[in-house]
Amino acid sequence: MLFQRLASREEETRRQYLTKRVLTLMVSVLFPFTGVILVGWSAGLFSGGDVTIVLLLDGPIAICWWLAQRGHWRWGSYVAPALMFVLGLFGSSSGGLANVFILFYALAILLSGMLLGNRLQWFVLATALVVHVGVGGVRDQQSWQGMLAIGVTIGGAFIGVALVQWFSTTQLQRALGQARAAAADLQADVTERKQAEAERERLIAELAAKNAELVRFTSIVSHDLKSPLITIRGFLGFLEKDMLAGHGEEVRQDIASMFQATDKLQWMVDELLKLSRVGRLTDAPRKVPFEEIVREAVGLVSGRIAARGVQVDIAKELPVVYGDRGRLVEAVQNLVDNAVKFMGDQPTPRIEIGVQSATGNGKPVLFVHDNGIGIDPQHRERIFDPFAKLDSKSEGTGIGLALVKRIIEVHGGRIWVGSEGAKKGTTFYFTLPAPDASHPTGEKRRTE
Amino acid sequence: MTGEPVLVMLVEDNLDHAELITRTLAEHRVANQIRHFADGQDALDYLRRHNQFADPASSPRPHVILLDLRLPRVDGLDVLKALKESEELRGIPVVVLTTSEAERDVVRAYANHVNSYLVKPVGFEEFRRLMEDLGFYWLGWNKHPQI
Numbered sequence: 001m002l003f004q005r006l007a008s009r010e011e012e013t014r015r016q017y018l019t020k021r022v023l024t025l026m027v028s029v030l031f032p033f034t035g036v037i038l039v040g041w042s043a044g045l046f047s048g049g050d051v052t053i054v055l056l057l058d059g060p061i062a063i064c065w066w067l068a069q070r071g072h073w074r075w076g077s078y079v080a081p082a083l084m085f086v087l088g089l090f091g092s093s094s095g096g097l098a099n100v101f102i103l104f105y106a107l108a109i110l111l112s113g114m115l116l117g118n119r120l121q122w123f124v125l126a127t128a129l130v131v132h133v134g135v136g137g138v139r140d141q142q143s144w145q146g147m148l149a150i151g152v153t154i155g156g157a158f159i160g161v162a163l164v165q166w167f168s169t170t171q172l173q174r175a176l177g178q179a180r181a182a183a184a185d186l187q188a189d190v191t192e193r194k195q196a197e198a199e200r201e202r203l204i205a206e207l208a209a210k211n212a213e214l215v216r217f218t219s220i221v222s223h224d225l226k227s228p229l230i231t232i233r234g235f236l237g238f239l240e241k242d243m244l245a246g247h248g249e250e251v252r253q254d255i256a257s258m259f260q261a262t263d264k265l266q267w268m269v270d271e272l273l274k275l276s277r278v279g280r281l282t283d284a285p286r287k288v289p290f291e292e293i294v295r296e297a298v299g300l301v302s303g304r305i306a307a308r309g310v311q312v313d314i315a316k317e318l319p320v321v322y323g324d325r326g327r328l329v330e331a332v333q334n335l336v337d338n339a340v341k342f343m344g345d346q347p348t349p350r351i352e353i354g355v356q357s358a359t360g361n362g363k364p365v366l367f368v369h370d371n372g373i374g375i376d377p378q379h380r381e382r383i384f385d386p387f388a389k390l391d392s393k394s395e396g397t398g399i400g401l402a403l404v405k406r407i408i409e410v411h412g413g414r415i416w417v418g419s420e421g422a423k424k425g426t427t428f429y430f431t432l433p434a435p436d437a438s439h440p441t442g443e444k445r446r447t448e
Numbered sequence: 449m450t451g452e453p454v455l456v457m458l459v460e461d462n463l464d465h466a467e468l469i470t471r472t473l474a475e476h477r478v479a480n481q482i483r484h485f486a487d488g489q490d491a492l493d494y495l496r497r498h499n500q501f502a503d504p505a506s507s508p509r510p511h512v513i514l515l516d517l518r519l520p521r522v523d524g525l526d527v528l529k530a531l532k533e534s535e536e537l538r539g540i541p542v543v544v545l546t547t548s549e550a551e552r553d554v555v556r557a558y559a560n561h562v563n564s565y566l567v568k569p570v571g572f573e574e575f576r577r578l579m580e581d582l583g584f585y586w587l588g589w590n591k592h593p594q595i
Contacts, residue, residue, distance in 0.1 A: 219550035223518065226547040229570050231464040237572030238471065257464050378526070 217386070224268060224387045228261035235261070268387065271399035275386065278406045282326030287435040290318040290366065293325065294353050297332035304340045308349055312336070315354030319364045321432040323411045328432070331407040334400040335368040335428050342426070344373035356429070363413070363431040371425040380417050408432070453480040454587050457510035459491040459527065460484065460545075461519050465568070469514065469545070472576045478583030483510065488522030491515075492530055495537055509595045510540060512586040517546040517553055525556055532561040539593045541586055 061083045068076025235254045242250040294314050298305070305312060321328070336351060343349040349371065356365040375383060382388050386402040408415045408430050415430040456479045460466040466484050473479055485491040491513075494501045501507040513531070517524035524544065531537045541563040546553070549567050557565050566582065569575050 215550075216552075219548060219552070223546070223548040223550070226568075226570060227462055227465070230547065230568050230575070231462070231468070233570055233572045234468040234472075234575055235464070237576070238468075257467070261464060376521075378523070382523070 220385050220387070221272065225265065228265040228268075231261035232258050232265075267398075271386070275399055275403055275406060278327065278403060278410055283324050285323050286325070287320050287322055288325045288328065290321050290355075290432075293321070293328045293332055294318065297329045297336055298353075300329070300333045301336045301340060304337065305351075308340050308343055310340055310343065310349040310351055313350065313352045313354075315352075318353075318355055318366075320435050322435045323432060327407045328411070331404045331430075332368070334404045338400055338404075338428075339368060339370035339372060339426070342372045343370065344423070346371055346373075363434060365429050365431055367427050367429045369425065369427040373426075374424040375417060375419040375426050377419070380419075383417055384415075404428075404430075453508075454478070455480065455508055455510045456482045456587070457491065457494070457513045458482055458484045459488065459513065459519065459524070460516045461486050462516070465516075468575065469579065472579035473583055475576070476580045476583050478580075478587045479511075486520070488519040488524060488527040490521075491519075491527055492522060495531065495540075496534075511592060512590075513540055513542045514545045514582075515542055517544060517548055517557070525553075525560060528557065528560045528562055536595070539595050541590065541592060543582065543586060545582075 061080045064073070064076040064080040064083065066076075067073035068080065235257045239251060239254040239258075242254055291314065298312055298314070332353075336353075339351045340349075352367075352369040354367055354369075356367060379388075384401050384405045386399045388401070405415050412433050413431040415428060418427045418429060419425065456473065458466060458469055460469065463486070466486070470482050470484065473482060483494070485494060493499050494507055495509075497504060497507050515524050515527060519527065522530075524546070528542055528544070531540065531542060538561070543564040543566060544557050544562050545566050545568060547568050554565050564586075566578065569578055
């Protein structure tokens with residue numbers, strides 16, 4: 001599309017350029033010849049003996065000039081004034097003042113040609129011719145033809161110069177305008193393309209990250225799902241042997257192990273289903289005061305909180321967030337539940353829910369802090385894996401934190417964990433979209 | 449095989465799997481003793497002779513370590529790394545025995561100088577055969593240094 005535009009613009013410019021060339025040619029040919037004819041006419045008709053020299057010299061002056069102007073003969077613009085000089089010496093029958101003018105103008109032409117370039121020479125040459133013819137004609141003959149010659153030549157000269165100037169400047173301006181427009185178009189196109197490229201890069205990176213997460217997730221899940229299967233198949237093998245050998249107690253144990261393994265498998269499948277449902281809406285995304293979410297979530301865990309004697313402090317100035325209320329309650333509930341579960345032997349268990357000052361991108365950072373067993377820095381990534389079990393003595397995190405992470409991410413937020421280390425408490429930090437921000441929730445949901 | 453007692457160190461957090469391994473290995477009578485540790489930290493404490501494992505007489509060096517990858521407290525790969533970084537312990541053959549077939553885990557295990565990487569088969573017969581082969585190979589055929 002851009003190239004089509006550029007091609008049509010080029011065609012247009014080419015047409016305008018040709019028009020300009022034709023007009024310039026006409027002006028540059030007609031003007032000197034008009035001058036020559038007028039000069040010859042006035043001089044030839046009224047100055048008798050000078051006619052031959054004037055005609056002989058005015059013709060070559062015009063030709064030299066024309067050749068120089070057309071770019072065929074560079075020296076033309078110097079030879080023409082030189083001939084003017086000669087004309088000045090011989091062209092006027094009475095000499096005197098006219099010759100001084102001619103001399104002066106011939107030198108001016110030479111200097112201007114050398115210093116300023118050809119366009120000014122046009123003007124100077126025209127003026128020189130006018131002065132030469134006019135002064136000579138008027139002084140010698142005092143005739144109306146001489147006056148006419150002066151008028152026509154001056155007019156012609158100025159019109160010619162003006163036309164040339166006008167064409168070149170308007171053409172230049174138009175060309176410049178077009179070039180600017182083309183550049184602006186190009187710039188817009190480039191900006192557009194750059195934005196598209198940046199967007200594409202961002203999407204590719206996002207997809208790569210999602211894919212890596214998926215690979216990791218499936219690897220973890222398949223590992224975890226396989227584990228009870230190995231147990232069941234293994235103990236089935238033992239069961240057969242023990243039955244054949246008549247080992248009643250062992251048979252009972254084998255069956256118990258298999259039951260446990262099937263229970264575990266059932267639990268895992270249920271948890272995974274929960275995780276897969278995160279993308280589905282429970283409530284339409286809307287503005288919700290975060291405090292409302294926190295109060296409901298804490299209410300849902302109140303049994304465990306009371307049983308462990310945990311003090312829960314909720315900050316007063318919590319922001320309003322935008323999202324699926326039900327899912328956000330689920331996320332906070334899991335975080336609080338997790339905090340209660342990993343209190344360890346803390347004598348004064350305490351959970352604090354609050355907000356930190358906004359991050360660089362303006363999103364407030366919410367947090368759930370506890371003073372429980374803490375988390376070893378090496379487990380900071382693993383903690384969000386499904387079924388991660390960081391401590392052999394605890395029940396394991398199951399799917400809880402993986403679920404929280406997924407809910408936060410589906411809302412376009414981010415979650416990370418901070419801990420001073422084992423036994424020093426844990427803080428989960430997360431961001432959620434503010435009500436006035438763009439709302440990725442709806443968009444993402446559509447794709448899931 | 450020499451007359452010295454053959455010790456297998458099993459680091460496995462899944463108690464059912466630990467029992468499966470112990471029982472199938474015992475069937476083939478390749479090991480005199482199997483010591484089971486349910487997490488990475490305990491296993492490292494034993495090998496480094498820390499805390500309750502300080503006495504070398506009661507904490508003999510294993511002939512082979514069967515190591516699961518996903519372990520509580522200290523992860524299997526971190527246990528492996530710690531072992532292979534220790535001049536004293538790196539001579540002990542470490543066999544990763546896990547359910548994970550992920551290429552990432554295999555690559556990382558070998559990057560940390562694992563001696564062998566085995567995936568637990570789901571079928572009971574395959575499991576038994578693997579334990580038999582593993583026992584005969586690492587405890588029978590394989591020559592290991594005196595540590």
